[in-house]
Amino acid sequence: MQNSNQQTPGMPLSAIPSIVWTLTGCIGLIGSNSLALGPIAPAMAAALGTSVQTVMIASAAFGLGTAGGALALGQLIDRIGPQRMLAITMLLMVFGFAGAGTAIGPEMLIAAQFGLGIAAGVALPAIYTLAAVSGPPGHESRTLGIVLTGWTLSMVGGVPLSALIADTLGWRAFYFILAGAALLAAGTIARRPTTKGVAGGLQTPLSALRVKGVLPLLAVCGCFMASFYGVYAYLGDHLHADLGLPVSANGLATILYGMGFGAAALLDRFLDTHLARPLLLSVLMVLVTAVFSLMFVFSGSFIGLLVLMGVWGLANHLGLNVLIMRLTALDPQQRGAIMGLNSTVTYLALFAGTIGLGEVYAGQGFRPVVLCAVGLMLTGVAISLLAARGSAAVKRDAERRQTATPR
Known part of the structure; x- marks a missing residue:
């Protein structure tokens, strides 16, 4: 079966729903948090009185939390609906970013990053699910491609920006800025018409296998x-x-x-x-x-x-x-x-x-x-x-x- 995009080879930017840009920003926020820890780790280690290696444990905690959150809670996206679930997880990220920004020791930082990982583990599949259904028919791949450029934003913009903010305003300011952006994203998503979940949901997280x-x-x-x-x-x-x-x-x-x-x-x-x-x-x-x-x-x-x-x-x-x-x-x-x-x-x-x-x-x-x-x-x-x-x-x-x- 041929894709309908063969009849409509072009798609103007005006045809892209606004939620697609919001999803792109959400990817950028998650990527900025996970990729920026390395460049600002020395400043964080000095402020928290620990080593860079200990600070980087927080990065591992984020990855572990993401894997665990996706496995244990991914089925809630189908039960509750991807849009509502994304709004909830972005709101939870506000508290995670704030917790990282107010950390008084490495243990608090690691706990905050683990919590951020759990939220990201649900947010990422919710973002990809929404991206798959948000674009105009026949342009699904291009819509998803726009959302995926959020990773580019985090690499090319988020990582250098984190170092600049850490040098000028302090590393805590970087996390407070992320918290504010996550709050804005959560509000934007929550104000849109809600996508419905699937009645009954799934029985276990692994049932999709x-x-x-x-x-x-x-x-x-x-x-x-x-x-x-x-x-x-x-x-x-x-x-x-x-x-x-x-x-x-x-x-x-x-x-x-x-x-x-x-x-x-x-x-x-x-x-x-x-x-x-x-x-x-x-x-x-x-x-x-x-x-x-x-x-x-x-x-x-x-x-x-x-x-x-x-x-x-x-x-x-x-x-x-x-x-x-x-x-x-x-x-x-x-x-x-x-x-x-x-x-x-x-x-x-x-x-x-x-x-x-x-x-x-x-x-x-x-x-x-x-x-x-x-x-x-x-x-x-x-x-x-x-x-x-x-x-x-x-x-x-x-x-x-x-x-x-x-x-």
Whole structure:
């Protein structure tokens, strides 16, 4: 079945519902909190009388809370409705940001970040669920692509801004600004007409695993995210320790990645046209694999790596877009729970990729880390090909049954 976007190739910005921009801002807030902790950690450690390593435990607590919140509470999105659930979680984030900003010790900071993680674990799948249904028909991928650029906002804007605010107003001011922005987002979402939940809801957080096609796509997500976080976590140290570049070089690499990620939104209309093609996800996973392979070749070239960062961001945006669209299309009645499982896998992959490839990096360096990422992505490609083959077989069987039905 061809996507309707083939008849309507363009979509003016005026046709995009205002809630899409609000969802983009919500992603930016969540990303700014999770990505900005590293740059301002030294200032926070000095103020709290502890070490940078202890402060960074709060980042791990955020990731753990996100995975746990998505797994335990994701099904509430379907029961209560994604819009109402997002408004509630953004309001809870106000208290989390305020708690981080008023922390008098590392324990309070870690607790606040854990609470923020739980809220983010519900907010992210609610955002993706709303994005999948908020855009004009035939432009679902482009709508989701706009929402995904919130990650670019956090990388290119949120991270540098956090350092600037910490230097001028103090690191606590950064969290108070996030709290104010979260309150504004919660109010904006709450004032809109509410989307209804599903009567009865789900029985258990894991019941969405029974939806046909969920498991292989979640496995692809795990390979995709573990390879990304594993390489991204140690690229900066590779640039500094192995190539002898200043720490600021990592900031430039991050900005180029974010620019590539954001620029990919211009290609999302292509995804709308070809989303129904079973092999599209596999092709995009191959593209990411090729980027890692080139990173292995050009690991000693700063210019080569900078160019690849932009391509990597573009490829990751397109791959993430198609992956989310495929997951949300599996069962419209359980979108929230499925997106909750996606967030759970994503943050477990963050933990596993960072820890597992960290051992490889410590013992053998950056190039073996990239090879491991290539292996993970090839596994993801194989799984996506098997899933595409199964999906095509199901579609052919359905078409044969429809043809055989007496009229």
